[in-house]
Structure formats: C-alpha cells, structure tokens
Amino acid sequence: MSAAISNVRPEPDQLLADIADYVLNYSVDSAEALSTARYDLFDTIGCGLLALNYPDCTKHLGPHAPGTTVPNGARVPGTEFELDPVKGAFDIGCIIRWLDFNDTWLAAEWGHPSDNLGGILAITDWMSRTRIAEGEEPFTVRDVLTAMVKAHEIQGVLALGNSFNRVGIDHVLLVKVATAAVVTGLLGGDRDQIINAVSQAWLDATLRTYRHAPNTGSRKSWAAGDATSRGVRMALMAMTGEMGYPTALSAPGWGFYDRWFEGKPFSMQRPFGEYVMENVLFKIAAPAEFHGQTAVEAAFALHPQIKDRLAEVESITITTQESAARIIDKSGPLDNPADRDHCIQYMTAIGLIFGDLNADHYENETASDPRIDALRDVMTVVEEPRYTTEYLDPEKRSIANAVQVAFKDGTSTDKVEVEYPLGHRRRRDEAIPRLIDKLRYNVGTRFPSEQVEQIVALAESPAELESMPVPDFVELFLA
Numbered sequence: 001m002s003a004a005i006s007n008v009r010p011e012p013d014q015l016l017a018d019i020a021d022y023v024l025n026y027s028v029d030s031a032e033a034l035s036t037a038r039y040d041l042f043d044t045i046g047c048g049l050l051a052l053n054y055p056d057c058t059k060h061l062g063p064h065a066p067g068t069t070v071p072n073g074a075r076v077p078g079t080e081f082e083l084d085p086v087k088g089a090f091d092i093g094c095i096i097r098w099l100d101f102n103d104t105w106l107a108a109e110w111g112h113p114s115d116n117l118g119g120i121l122a123i124t125d126w127m128s129r130t131r132i133a134e135g136e137e138p139f140t141v142r143d144v145l146t147a148m149v150k151a152h153e154i155q156g157v158l159a160l161g162n163s164f165n166r167v168g169i170d171h172v173l174l175v176k177v178a179t180a181a182v183v184t185g186l187l188g189g190d191r192d193q194i195i196n197a198v199s200q201a202w203l204d205a206t207l208r209t210y211r212h213a214p215n216t217g218s219r220k221s222w223a224a225g226d227a228t229s230r231g232v233r234m235a236l237m238a239m240t241g242e243m244g245y246p247t248a249l250s251a252p253g254w255g256f257y258d259r260w261f262e263g264k265p266f267s268m269q270r271p272f273g274e275y276v277m278e279n280v281l282f283k284i285a286a287p288a289e290f291h292g293q294t295a296v297e298a299a300f301a302l303h304p305q306i307k308d309r310l311a312e313v314e315s316i317t318i319t320t321q322e323s324a325a326r327i328i329d330k331s332g333p334l335d336n337p338a339d340r341d342h343c344i345q346y347m348t349a350i351g352l353i354f355g356d357l358n359a360d361h362y363e364n365e366t367a368s369d370p371r372i373d374a375l376r377d378v379m380t381v382v383e384e385p386r387y388t389t390e391y392l393d394p395e396k397r398s399i400a401n402a403v404q405v406a407f408k409d410g411t412s413t414d415k416v417e418v419e420y421p422l423g424h425r426r427r428r429d430e431a432i433p434r435l436i437d438k439l440r441y442n443v444g445t446r447f448p449s450e451q452v453e454q455i456v457a458l459a460e461s462p463a464e465l466e467s468m469p470v471p472d473f474v475e476l477f478l479a
Contacts, residue, residue: 005252012195012246015266019154019177020194022272023185028146033274035462037145037152040103042459043282043435044114045477046442047102048095049078050359053445056337057098060222061091072129074122077477078446085122089179089232093118093225099359100221100341101287103280104423105152106391106399109159110290110323111171113280115224116151119179119232120144121474123186128470139186141473142466147182149277154178156276160394161267165327167260170208172227176201179231180238187239196244200234202256203248213330216339269394279397282423284434286357291324292344294418295401299351301416302405306352310371312407316379318348319402319415321387329381337362348403349375390419399424436460446479 028034051057062081063069074088075081076095083091093115096102103114121144128138155178164171180197189197206227210219238244249256250265257265286296295318306313320329330343340346340362349372350357360366387400402417420426422434436456443452455476458465465473 010247012199012244013249015249015268016195016198016246017191018272019181019198020191022154023150023181023194024191026150026272028149028274030149030274030278033149033277034145034466036277036280037148038459038462038465039432039435040114040148040277040280040282041117041141041145042439042455044096044102044117045077046439047099048092049446049477050101050442051095051098052078054098054359056218057095057221060094060225063087070126072126072133074126075474075478077474078479080479083122085119085126086229086233086236088122088126089119090222090225090229091118092121093228094222095225097224098221099287100289101283101359103282104290105156105159105276105280106290106323106397107156107160108163108392109165109171109174111155111159111174112224113152113155113178113276114148115172115175116155116179116182116228116231117144117148118225118228119183119235120147120151120186121470123183123232123235124470125474127186132469132471138469138471140466141468141470143186144470144473145466147186149274150185150272151178151182152276152280153272153274154181156280157268157270157272158266160269162261164260165208168207169260170206170211170223172223173201173205175224175227176204176231176234179228180234181231183232183235184238187235189235189239192244193238195246196242197231197234197238199244199246199248200237200242201231203245204230205256205260211342212327213332213339216342217336218338220338220342279425281399281421281425282431282435284422284431284438286347286351287341287359288347288357289328289342289344290421291321291399292328292347292401293421293423294399295320295324295344295348295403296351296357297418297421298401298403298416299348300355301418302403302413303352303355305413306405307355309407310353310375312409313375313378313405314408315406316348316352316375317402317404317406317415318344318379318381319384319387319404319417320344320381321391321400322383323388323391324401325381325383331376334367340367344381344401345376345379346372348379352403352405397424443477451476
C-alpha cells in the first residue's frame, strides 16, 4: 500500500515569499535604474505607437464587445479605446511587442521585461482615474518607474540561471509572474495576496510552439500582451480573496520543479534588487531578434563593400553564439513577418543589401526580392565557443556576432565582429541620443510635430516626469 499524501497545507515556497517581500519592502533608489527606466518607458510606448501602423496588429485591439467602453477605463496609447484593465493590459502589451522592437534581456532564458508595462500602465491609469473620480490622489509616473524596475528584476533574475525554453516553455511565463506580483502590489495587496497571485502565474506555463519552424506565427507578437493581461487578471482575483497554491513550485509529483525541471529547484544567481534594469538591452539598430542584433550591425558595416557586388558573392559566414544558432538559424521558406524577424540569415541579408533594417523589411513586398534568398542560400552559421561563454558571463553579457563575405574571384571582406550591440549598457552614452531619435520617429508616425517635441522634452525632464499623475502622462499619447 502506498503512503498517503499529507493534505496539510504547507508554508509557501521560499521563492514566492521572496518575490512578495521584494515587491512590498524593497526601495528603488538607484539613480541609474530610474534613469534607465525613464528611457525604457518612452522607448516602449514609442514601439507600441509604431506598431499601430500595421493592420495585423490593430485587428487585435479594442473591447471584446465592439462599441463598449469602461468608465475611467485604461487607455491604450495612440487609440481612442477605454478598456477594462485586463483587456487594456492585453492591448498595450500587444502593441509594445508586435514589432519585436522593445527592450530585451538575455541570459539562460531571454525575454522582454518591458512587456510588463502593459499591466503596469493599464492598472495605474484605471486606478488613478477611479481615484480622481472619488477625490483621491492618483499614481504618479514615479510609481510606474518603480514598478517597472521591480517587474524587470523579477523576470530578469529568474532568467539568469534558468532556461525555460530548453524544456519547451515560453519566456512569457515570466511576464505573467512579474506582472502578477507588481500589479497585486499596486492594487494594495498584502503579502499573502501577492503570494497567491504569483502562485497562480506559475501554473500557467505556455508552450513555445508558435515561435519555431514549421509553426512560427503571429501569436509570438501578441503572446506577451496575453501574458501581462493574465498577470493582471490573477492580481485582481487575488484581491477578491481567491486562494493560492503555496507549493506550486515544489509540490512532489505535481509541482513545477518535478513536472518541468526534473525535480531541480530554480538557480537564483543573485537577490532581487535593481540589476536587471541597470543592464537591460535596448533595441536601437533594428527591430530584430536580439541574438542577431550584432550580426545586423556587422552587415550594415559591410554594405558599402558589397552593395554593388551582390551577384559576385560566393559565400557568407555568420559566426555566432549557441543561443542564436539554436533559435534563429533557419533555412527554407519564411512564411510571414514573425518568421522573418527570427531568422539571422534573413536579417543579415537585409542589412547587406540595403544597409538598413526596419519593420517594413519583414513584409511580403520586400521579402519577395530574389536577392534576399540568393544570399541566404550561400550563408553558413557557425558557433564560436568564446561568444557562447561570454554571452553567459555576468561581467561581460556580450551578444557577439561576426560576418564575412567571400566573392567568386577568391577575394573576401574582412571579418567584421561586433561583440556588444548598440543597446548594451557598455554603449549607453552612444545609444541614448539614438534612442531619442528612435522615439521621435516612432511617435512622429502618429502625432504632429508639436506633440512629438512635447513628449521628447518630457523624456529628458526626470523631475517633471516623475511627479506627473499617470492619467496626465497617458493623455500625451492619445489619438
């Protein structure tokens, strides 16, 4: 006879408690983290505004029942929608992620921590508008920046030593966890309520099928919106008293560790603080999967040498890290933009041919250019062990790639190596002016120049920004 399983409800897993304590008790004081969060906030919203130019994105937006509005609802930048905070979080998260242009975090797991802004902005706008209607004080943008730092940290620290993709789980699980935690805190939840919400999030593991050949598709562009909205939903449920699952991670047989991680608990390389926001990666050079960003920069550098010799190209060698070789090395047909922006050969070919790479280059019109596949067909992707080692080194965190082109006459270009992408912490001084240029362009696709310059000026005015009520901030971005 087997031993009976105890039904005594245990204390919560230590990680659930650590996340709750961090949300409730940690004071964000790092000037670098707050400054980076400020730029991240504007860059993230700008990416969302750019995505509104693509109908495949905008078809996902708006209330579930067309024509309905929510009193004091969450507003979606660049639109006229006022939604319940769960759908508002989905819509904001969807536009943020659609073009694969918002920030990135690379480690044993990867992801995009600013995806959590969908939930953070929806909740703080909705709650602030409700508070104002009741004569109470709204949230300020400083509250948003603090929540961003904490959401980045939860998602990013969990990613440092734990590869969810290797067991088939999509990284948006960590968006659900981080959003559930910080949003429950913003709602005024206590320690138990945060633990309950976060435990629910861990039960929501999602397969990565939609990110990989032969099934790559547009779900990867709205999955983060879905994840941050799920985090909001779980937070709201926890605030009603919905129970949690204290050993969602460690329960024998049925917990996350036993089902997905062969019984091994997560590796936690550092305590929660402000590390992730300080080291987050911005996408500046191009809207492309981040493991290939430096390959694109190398291609841009080679463009002047080969633009008039494309027909003479014999071979192209892309030297990369293990992660890029595993997830974005693709041959054969690429069926849609979501497929193309996760193919290192495609993005490198675009850089070599045009000396530029933007979202339009993933659309069918450009993809039909025969020169692209002609270059892809002669490309070889090889892993450089040093690149892989330094990619995982916490003191370096490089994302290196190199590109070399050989011609039919036996000559070749130099091997152009780029170890740190433009959006890396080591290149911040070089990157911030370019990030502002990116913001100005993205916002300018939706708004007149006077409104654009007002937004850009605010991005460079931290004291004014941090004291601004969230509804006033959101109104700057409304259609």
